Amino acid sequence: MHKTPALAPVAPFSEHERDAVYKAIYSRRDVRNEFLADPIPQEVLLRLLDAAHHAPSVGFMQPWNFIVIRDPAERERLWQAFLKANEEAAAKFDGERRSRYRSLKLEGIRQAPVNICVTCDRARGGDVILGRTHNTNMDLYSTVCAVQNLWLAARAENIGMGWVSIFNDADLKALLEIPDAIEIVAYLCLGYVDELYTRPELEVKGWAQRTPLQELVFEGKWRG
Amino acid sequence: MHKTPALAPVAPFSEHERDAVYKAIYSRRDVRNEFLADPIPQEVLLRLLDAAHHAPSVGFMQPWNFIVIRDPAERERLWQAFLKANEEAAAKFDGERRSRYRSLKLEGIRQAPVNICVTCDRARGGDVILGRTHNTNMDLYSTVCAVQNLWLAARAENIGMGWVSIFNDADLKALLEIPDAIEIVAYLCLGYVDELYTRPELEVKGWAQRTPLQELVFEGKWRG
Numbered sequence: 001m002h003k004t005p006a007l008a009p010v011a012p013f014s015e016h017e018r019d020a021v022y023k024a025i026y027s028r029r030d031v032r033n034e035f036l037a038d039p040i041p042q043e044v045l046l047r048l049l050d051a052a053h054h055a056p057s058v059g060f061m062q063p064w065n066f067i068v069i070r071d072p073a074e075r076e077r078l079w080q081a082f083l084k085a086n087e088e089a090a091a092k093f094d095g096e097r098r099s100r101y102r103s104l105k106l107e108g109i110r111q112a113p114v115n116i117c118v119t120c121d122r123a124r125g126g127d128v129i130l131g132r133t134h135n136t137n138m139d140l141y142s143t144v145c146a147v148q149n150l151w152l153a154a155r156a157e158n159i160g161m162g163w164v165s166i167f168n169d170a171d172l173k174a175l176l177e178i179p180d181a182i183e184i185v186a187y188l189c190l191g192y193v194d195e196l197y198t199r200p201e202l203e204v205k206g207w208a209q210r211t212p213l214q215e216l217v218f219e220g221k222w223r224g
Numbered sequence: 225m226h227k228t229p230a231l232a233p234v235a236p237f238s239e240h241e242r243d244a245v246y247k248a249i250y251s252r253r254d255v256r257n258e259f260l261a262d263p264i265p266q267e268v269l270l271r272l273l274d275a276a277h278h279a280p281s282v283g284f285m286q287p288w289n290f291i292v293i294r295d296p297a298e299r300e301r302l303w304q305a306f307l308k309a310n311e312e313a314a315a316k317f318d319g320e321r322r323s324r325y326r327s328l329k330l331e332g333i334r335q336a337p338v339n340i341c342v343t344c345d346r347a348r349g350g351d352v353i354l355g356r357t358h359n360t361n362m363d364l365y366s367t368v369c370a371v372q373n374l375w376l377a378a379r380a381e382n383i384g385m386g387w388v389s390i391f392n393d394a395d396l397k398a399l400l401e402i403p404d405a406i407e408i409v410a411y412l413c414l415g416y417v418d419e420l421y422t423r424p425e426l427e428v429k430g431w432a433q434r435t436p437l438q439e440l441v442f443e444g445k446w447r448g
Contacts, residue, residue: 017244021380
């Protein structure tokens with residue numbers, strides 16, 4: 001198991017390379033409405049999934065799976081499941097806020113040519129996982145790191161992505177035949193884009209504003 | 225609130241820029257032992273934190289805070305809290321696996337000049353959060369996206385980062401004066417590095433092997 005040199009001099013980042021990473025981070029958007037119909041070539045999709053698979057995972061558990069959904073009829077059924085959940089969600093808001101909620105488009109399930117359901121198999125690797133004893137959420141968090149890798153890689157491939165969290169898990173599990181023991185972490189919509197919002201869509205539309213960074217950073221202690 | 229054009233033509237990624245994003249994703253490591261003592265300049269640290277702050281968040285909730293810990297005496301106390309939790313974790317393994325667990329260095333708390341505790345304020349933005357009604361973990365997941373942004377930005381700045389998950393939350397909360405209502409998501413160690421593992425350290429050391437991607441990807445349905 002020690003066939004290749006384990007440690008190697010770090011590959012430095014040039015300023016141009018560093019800026020490219022920041023460009024992906026700052027121009028990434030939660031896309032709902034800008035998806036083009038152009039198909040995503042299989043080799044590009046595999047690059048995105050391989051980037052996700054190279055996320056950190058607790059105890060090198062790699063607890064994730066990726067269900068790729070392209071069939072329009074299946075995406076129509078998934079959209080119906082979203083609609084039902086979205087009505088339940090709208091009902092949680094009152095008055096003007098509810099009207100404004102209803103005016104937002106919160107998914108691109110039918111428009112994006114590729115949807116991906118990302119799951120976490122919490123039993124993978126046995127009962128005791130290095131690093132998960134004290135924080136039992138760590139395997140879910142590893143799976144989220146995979147989602148964020150996928151998001152940034154997609155941006156670098158000029159592909160937009162949106163995360164749809166408005167579903168009843170039971171509906172997704174029934175439609176996608178996901179076993180009870182498997183946890184759904186994310187439902188993603190992907191497609192090429194030629195336009196993106198310059199700021200987060202919920203900021204542009206006045207739903208919420210960005211908090212200044214300095215209000216979020218403490219020195220040494222909470223509120224320090 | 226509509227002062228700047230909301231939608232703009234997407235800034236494309238050149239092949240070189242795209243490769244820089246993949247370079248960050250593939251060469252990122254969970255660093256425990258390669259930290260140099262060189263301080264991280266404040267403007268560089270703020271770039272990393274701002275990259276984290278530009279992660280996606282459910283309902284644009286931005287639920288995260290970042291507690292930056294530099295004081296060596298405080299890091300010594302935090303390391304003692306790690307040691308206690310690590311003994312509890314080691315006891316979960318049997319025989320040869322326990323010996324091997326004990327031989328692994330799983331943190332860089334005292335060695336890395338900067339530690340960051342990342343938290344999630346689940347009450348921020350009120351009781352009803354757009355996108356969190358059906359998946360109540362979404363605010364925690366947003367915070368994890370911020371951690372992964374920070375990790376990749378750090379790599380692009382030639383800074384290594386490790387995520388230490390072996391703590392009792394109560395110990396961290398007492399030492400860092402974090403209120404009960406705030407959830408700790410991650411404890412991070414950061415410092416410049418001149419060497420990194422070429423593959424995940426747990427793979428190099430024979431703890432676990434990488435799963436082939438094709439075993440993790442399904443078409444249309446679970447196991448499809």
